[in-house]
Amino acid sequence: MFENLSERLSKTLKNISGRGRLTEDNIKETLREVRMALLEADVALPVVRDFVKRVKERAVGQEVSKSLTPGQAFIKIVQSELEQSMGQANEGLDLSVTPPATILMAGLQGAGKTTSVAKLAKFLTEREKKKVLVVSADIYRPAAIKQLETLASEVQVEFFPSSTEQKPVEIASAALDYAKLHFFDVLIVDTAGRLHVDEDMMAEIQQLNDYLKPAETLFVVDSMTGQDAANTAKAFHEALPLTGVILTKADGDARGGAALSIRQITGKPIKFIGMGEKTDALEPFYPDRIASRILGMGDVxxxxxxxxxxxxxxxxxxxxxxxxxxxxxxxxxxxxxxxxxxxxxxxxxxxxxxxxxxxxxxxxxxxxxxxxxxxxxxxxxxxxxxxxxxxxxxxxxxxxxxxxxxxxxxxxxxxxxxxxxxxxxxxxxxxxxxxxxxxxxxxxxxxxxxxxxxxxxxx
The missing domain is CATH 1.10.260.30 (Signal recognition particle, SRP54 subunit, M-domain)
Structure with a gap:
């Protein structure tokens, strides 16, 4: 994960780490390298500008000049700003509503939405001890309904049946009634994905959102699409009251641009990160731990x-x-x-x-x-x-x-x-x-x- 960015930043910061004194010149050179590393990682340009500006302001200030090891102090600033860009602390799901708490999943086709529904259901069942029901409101792809049924059986959560003849709101309504009747803690609703953002799709998901009034509306996005991921998330956020993001396929993302751009562009936190295809490969997103991994410090x-x-x-x-x-x-x-x-x-x-x-x-x-x-x-x-x-x-x-x-x-x-x-x-x-x-x-x-x-x- 983030190998390219990690390698580039490590090399850049290694040059400055041993410096006994930081001058405007050597900070300028290092910041130029940091800027290039972030752009190559496909981080959105406005995010890169802000990041470099904040690091520079802190680096030429008292914070570094009074430090015994200015090079290390500089690295600490970079780490702190990486965390800031990604949201500082992990923001978990807010399910403190009258059960069942509904989670609506949105996203483009191929982002890993259906798999994320199963992963999240497993996470909530095993780690949060919740009773979870999953349902598919994707009436355009019969395979999507079957896929969720298979995954639900694999992660041992209950699947609510639906068919392509029904309307999405009709499916959601029936699933919600069933969840109330059988005392489920959480209902996760999978929705249809498209190959691009289109008006019909947005209208349909807005209708679902208005009817369900979900506790969480999560946008599932493929991290390998880089800054495009952030822009798509922004388009969805303008149409839906998103509460957070699930970043998928991060194990295959050598760049890291999406992780660093999404929070700043949408104002919404990344709540989970998908680290593989297996159903248990979903981790809560901790900006401090990810920043540590990016800088080659590991995540103990x-x-x-x-x-x-x-x-x-x-x-x-x-x-x-x-x-x-x-x-x-x-x-x-x-x-x-x-x-x-x-x-x-x-x-x-x-x-x-x-x-x-x-x-x-x-x-x-x-x-x-x-x-x-x-x-x-x-x-x-x-x-x-x-x-x-x-x-x-x-x-x-x-x-x-x-x-x-x-x-x-x-x-x-x-x-x-x-x-x-x-x-x-x-x-x-x-x-x-x-x-x-x-x-x-x-x-x-x-x-x-x-x-x-x-x-x-x-x-």
Whole structure:
């Protein structure tokens, strides 16, 4: 996410971070680079102008000149202004109305609206403990109604049936009555998308909005459309009383222009960000955490929350106890660890949230591909129970059989066994006296000079 912007800003700010003194000249040069980085990231021009102006005003003022490390102070200003542009703090959904609280979803075709309905339903069910009903008022695409029905079943929320013969208001009215009768907390209404903003579509969604008087009217927009996303959001905002935005496909957005433009152009907060196709790939949007990711400082808070949500505590305790008793760490345990990592968005999902990862060479990043995890899991699944428990017995003919069974090469099996041996050694060290401290020291030695951010900020 935001790789291009992150890389460009990191390089630019690295030049100024060590400066003992900031002058009008070196600030001017850095700001020019920052401006170019934002424009290349497809941030809307008025937003870029405002951003650079605010940073300049603060940088040439008292704030920086009185600082012991002016370069770091400058970076702090850039971070603070990035947060300001995106809305400072996370704004959650306001569902404090008489149930059922209605959420109306609007947006263009192909923005990921129907998938976002399912993701939001799952989020509200699992994290907010709400009873959710979903309905499709998209009468132009029978496939959209079927798609929502399938997704609702996948995320285990109730789907209210509708058909293309009905009028959207008629569907919404029936769904609302059903939600009241069956004590649902939230009703999410999916609406028709178009390939562009048109009057008929706007009239239809305005009619729905007037009838439902929703607690939240959310605009779903594809982040990869850059500043166009902000302009479309503005057009919708002029026709509808939007309460917020869901930014989709952010995992594929290397630029970040939409995230930085939407708030300022529409005045509406980004409430959620879609980070993948899976139904649990929806995160509340935290401007401070996103600004931190853009500047290559990682997002440790989100990582901790992810670990708490997805790691099976009992399984982790069982493994810790097994290792402590000296029973060893086998390949079945290694596979469990790979599966846990997959639940947390895979290797790239974790890497994105770790500080300093933007500074890794491209070759190293390429090796962190999630397909590697899938391959490793397939290799372990092709082994017998005995082989998983005693990897030492895996020699020539067994390796050939495992490679054939998993559709991989013998070199892949060798690589996995080597990585497993390293992990096993690490686990042994952890089980000994003061093991965790020793392991942390070793990991620190493996990091680039200055470590993850080097204790002196990210640069």
């Amino acid at each position: 808070l989100s990582l901790i929350e992810e670990v708490e949500r997805n790691v099976d505590r009992k399984q982790a305790e069982k493994l810790a106890s097994k290792v402590k008793k000296g029973k060893g760490f086998d390949l079945a345990d290694f596979r469990d660890q790979l599966q846990q990592m997959k639940k947390m968005g895979g290797m790239m999902g974790l890497m994105d949230k770790l500080p300093g990862m933007g500074q890794l060479p491209a070759g190293v990043k390429d090796q962190m591909d999630d397909s590697m995890t899938v391959k490793m899991e397939a290799i372990i699944n092709s082994m017998t129970v005995q082989e998983r428990a005693h990897p030492d017995i895996i020699k020539g003919s067994r390796k050939r059989r495992i490679a054939t069974g998993s559709g991989t090469q013998i070199q892949d099996v060798n690589r996995l066994l080597k990585q497993f041996t390293q992990m096993q050694k690490m686990m042994k060290k952890m089980s000994g006296k003061g093991g965790m401290r020793k392991m942390m020291r070793q990991m620190k030695g493996m990091m680039p000079p200055g470590g993850m951010g080097g204790g002196r900020g990210p640069f």
